[in-house]
Amino acid sequence: MKRKILLSMLALLLAISLVAIGCVAPTPAPAPSPAPIPVKVSGVYGGSQQEGIWVSGKGEVSVTPDVAILRLGIEAQKATVAEAQAKASEAMDNVMAALTDSVAEKDVQTQYFSIRQRTRWDEARQEEVVTGYLVTNRVVAKIRDMDQVANIIDAVVQAGGDLTRIDNLSFSVDDPLAYYEEAREKAIADAKDKAEQLAELVGVTLGEPTYVAEGIQQPFYLWEGGGMAPPAPAPAPAPAPAPAISPGAIVVSLTVQIAYSIVQ
Numbered sequence: 001m002k003r004k005i006l007l008s009m010l011a012l013l014l015a016i017s018l019v020a021i022g023c024v025a026p027t028p029a030p031a032p033s034p035a036p037i038p039v040k041v042s043g044v045y046g047g048s049q050q051e052g053i054w055v056s057g058k059g060e061v062s063v064t065p066d067v068a069i070l071r072l073g074i075e076a077q078k079a080t081v082a083e084a085q086a087k088a089s090e091a092m093d094n095v096m097a098a099l100t101d102s103v104a105e106k107d108v109q110t111q112y113f114s115i116r117q118r119t120r121w122d123e124a125r126q127e128e129v130v131t132g133y134l135v136t137n138r139v140v141a142k143i144r145d146m147d148q149v150a151n152i153i154d155a156v157v158q159a160g161g162d163l164t165r166i167d168n169l170s171f172s173v174d175d176p177l178a179y180y181e182e183a184r185e186k187a188i189a190d191a192k193d194k195a196e197q198l199a200e201l202v203g204v205t206l207g208e209p210t211y212v213a214e215g216i217q218q219p220f221y222l223w224e225g226g227g228m229a230p231p232a233p234a235p236a237p238a239p240a241p242a243p244a245i246s247p248g249a250i251v252v253s254l255t256v257q258i259a260y261s262i263v264q
Helices: 002-023 081-100 146-163 177-202
Strands: 053-063 067-078 108-122 127-143 164-172 205-216 250-263
Touching: 053 177, 067 081, 067 108, 067 146, 081 108, 081 127, 081 146, 127 146, 146 164, 177 205, 177 250
Parallel strands: none
Antiparallel strands: 053 250, 067 127, 067 164, 108 127, 205 250
């Protein structure tokens, strides 16, 4: 009897153990890590790696300017706005008449106009007091007759008198498109030469272009020291008579970036 009771208890304990084991979820095995994807490197672009050979090229064309850009204006200061405006208007009318004798009206444009209050610090009153008003009128003129540049400057200086301000004189080409075409050919040839040299140095065969991008720079003036022209001095009363004008040469510049494939 005791033996039967003992066997029944053992059977009950075994059943309870099996149920408890079945309620515990098994720990899943870790998923295998994905295999690394191979990366094919067949060229160099700067410090990064990309498909093909990437190069840049530059083309420059030296051009004789055919237009002059003259920036000038009038400044008049008087005790009242009305007086300053009247003085500036009279001087500017004279300047515009001198300009339009040699420059087409469509090539003259108002660039800036302002009326500013002038003040000073009054120590006795401990405040700013108005001393007058300054009227400024600036125009930009495109001179197409290069032989008349000096004469036009001389004429506007005489017309505006002591109120005349010559801000800047620069040179350019009216239609640079033809020069950009020549510069583009030089830039592409320069890029191809670099790509062929790189391919030869690393022992690969250069393929066809797969990417082309272009960057255009504004024509810039070459001065005697080389490079771009130095910044213009601060506006000051124009000297009389006008100095001799020498346009010199400007450079039309263009860059390209080209990617070449590599023949396997």
